[in-house]
Amino acid sequence: MTxxxxxxxxxxxxxxxxxxxxxGLLAAGADLSVARLLAAYRxxxxxxxxxxxxxxxxxxxxxxxxxxxxxxxxRSLARLMRRGHWRVTADTAFDAVVGACAAxxxxxxxxxxxxxxxxxxxRLARQGAAHxxxxxxxxxxxGGLYGVxxxxxxxGESMFSRRSSASKVALAALVAQLARWEFELxxxxxxxxxxxxxxxxxxxxxxxxxHVAQLVARPGVPGPWAFEAAEAPV
Numbered sequence: 231m232t233x234x235x236x237x238x239x240x241x242x243x244x245x246x247x248x249x250x251x252x253x254g255l256l257a258a259g260a261d262l263s264v265a266r267l268l269a270a271y272r273x274x275x276x277x278x279x280x281x282x283x284x285x286x287x288x289x290x291x292x293x294x295x296x297x298x299x300x301x302x303x304x305r306s307l308a309r310l311m312r313r314g315h316w317r318v319t320a321d322t323a324f325d326a327v328v329g330a331c332a333a334x335x336x337x338x339x340x341x342x343x344x345x346x347x348x349x350x351x352x353r354l355a356r357q358g359a360a361h362x363x364x365x366x367x368x369x370x371x372x373g374g375l376y377g378v379x380x381x382x383x384x385x386g387e388s389m390f391s392r393r394s395s396a397s398k399v400a401l402a403a404l405v406a407q408l409a410r411w412e413f414e415l416x417x418x419x420x421x422x423x424x425x426x427x428x429x430x431x432x433x434x435x436x437x438x439x440x441h442v443a444q445l446v447a448r449p450g451v452p453g454p455w456a457f458e459a460a461e462a463p464v
Contacts, residue, residue: 236260236287242273245289245439254290254435261285262350264357271380274435274442276387276419278342291435294418294425296386301405302429307398316396317366318403321454324355327362327374331388343388351387354378358453363400365393372396375404377416379453383445384408385417401428407457415441 234243236259248256256275260266262285270276270287279286303311328351332343354360362376373396375389384404389397408416417438418430 233257234259235284242270242275242287245274245435248289248291254288255286256289257287258284260287262346264350264353264359267350267354267378268359268380271378271383271385272442272446274417274439276385276417277347278419279344280342281344288419289435290420292421292432293435293438294421294430294432295438295441296405296416296418296425296428296430298405298409298414298416300429300431301402302427303402307395307402310395311399311402315367316372316393316399318399318457319364319366320404320407320457321355321361323364323371323374324360324362324376325352326371327364327376327390328352328388330371330374330390330392331376333390335390351376351378355453361453361455363404363457365396365400365403367393367396373400375400379413379450381446381450382411382413382448383415383417383442384413386419398428403457407455410458411451414445417442 233255234257236257238260243257245256248254275287275289277285278288328348332341334341351360360376360378363374364371365373372393373391375397377384377386389400391397418425421432
């Protein structure tokens with residue numbers, strides 16, 4: 231089977247036309263404009279491609295999600311958060327967080343967070359739709375994450391740690407704030423053992439899309455975000 235090549239003004243095809251292998255590949259082409267990216271997220275679609283490839287759009291089945299009330303916090307992580315050694319902020323260093331997420335890891339030769347992706351999500355951040363969470367040790371970034379919020383749905387993109395468990399602290403802080411704002415779900419895209427250990431689970435794409443349709447229709451929380459001072463859920 232082949233996938234459609236999207237012209238700049240062409241809408242996405244129905245997600246049930248996505249390929250089974252590779253799982254969820256839906257379309258190629260178009261651009262990474264703010265309007266195109268927001269249209270994608272509203273339909274449960276995200277871009278992911280390597281250097282030298284065209285823009286590729288995905289909607290895998292099943293979908294990995296973290297329910298805001300299901301975050302699994304270990305005792306060691308709870309102790310780390312209570313210790314107050316690190317400071318957590320939101321939307322204060324978006325470009326630095328994305329840059330850290332883009333850095334090669336574990337000997338990997340490259341990254342999918344290419345310069346055009348960094349520029350595109352920077353535009354989303356300036357529009358108040360993309361957000362970062364920063365974990366600071368003194369004045370240095372220890373870890374963080376970034377993603378996109380549409381309505382009351384958060385679509386996670388990537389996270390990083392320069393200190394052990396720093397990305398988990400960022401996630402716990404994000405979950406705590408999203409719960410206060412009555413968000414219900416975080417999209418984690420693809421399944422990994424690390425995400426599963428934190429309480430994320432796979433659900434059928436149809437169920438995921440039903441959640442997305444409901445949550446993106448709710449009024450959003452304008453950016454830049456600021457986190458309330460409160461302990462993350464334990």
